[in-house]
Amino acid sequence: MSAVQQPGSDAFVSMRFDRMTVDDLHLVQAIEDDVYPFPWTRGNFLDSLYSGYDTWVLRDGANGLAGYFLLMLAVDEAHLLNVSVRRELHGCGVGRLLLDKVVSLSRQLRMMSVLLEVRPSNVRALQIYERYGFQKIGLRKSYYPPAGATREDAIVMRLPL
Numbered sequence: 001m002s003a004v005q006q007p008g009s010d011a012f013v014s015m016r017f018d019r020m021t022v023d024d025l026h027l028v029q030a031i032e033d034d035v036y037p038f039p040w041t042r043g044n045f046l047d048s049l050y051s052g053y054d055t056w057v058l059r060d061g062a063n064g065l066a067g068y069f070l071l072m073l074a075v076d077e078a079h080l081l082n083v084s085v086r087r088e089l090h091g092c093g094v095g096r097l098l099l100d101k102v103v104s105l106s107r108q109l110r111m112m113s114v115l116l117e118v119r120p121s122n123v124r125a126l127q128i129y130e131r132y133g134f135q136k137i138g139l140r141k142s143y144y145p146p147a148g149a150t151r152e153d154a155i156v157m158r159l160p161l
Helices: 022-035 042-050 094-108 123-132
Strands: 016-019 054-059 065-074 077-085 113-118 135-144 152-160
Touching: 022 042, 022 054, 022 065, 022 077, 042 054, 042 065, 054 094, 065 094, 077 094, 094 113, 094 123, 113 123, 123 152
Parallel strands: 077 113
Antiparallel strands: 016 054, 054 065, 065 077, 113 152, 135 152
């Protein structure tokens, strides 16, 4: 567990990171279902937990979650599989806190880079990643289930550490 101190906001003072557990999945799933048109299933999250991925939640007080992320480590690369912020906290800096933790953890684990995929239609996330320093390195054709009539590509982004 690690505490998060964010000056200027009482709401962030009590936030802390903890490893995700099965007991968190009902809160994780509620966020996931609310913010994604094609959310991960409980089974996806269970598989990630049981596979030993680095899975973290950002608690926002008593028993609530502000967000979460899942990292898969491969040789010298951390692959950010999923990162989500509770909808009412969008635009409040919680995404930045989550990315800061992703980078800090990846560096501690001696990773050389962080890799992720993002929908081209997810303009807000693209802007956040670009401001953070992620660079577009490729495209995965027809990667995501269709938001409309056709499947959507994924922009592959990388952050050197």
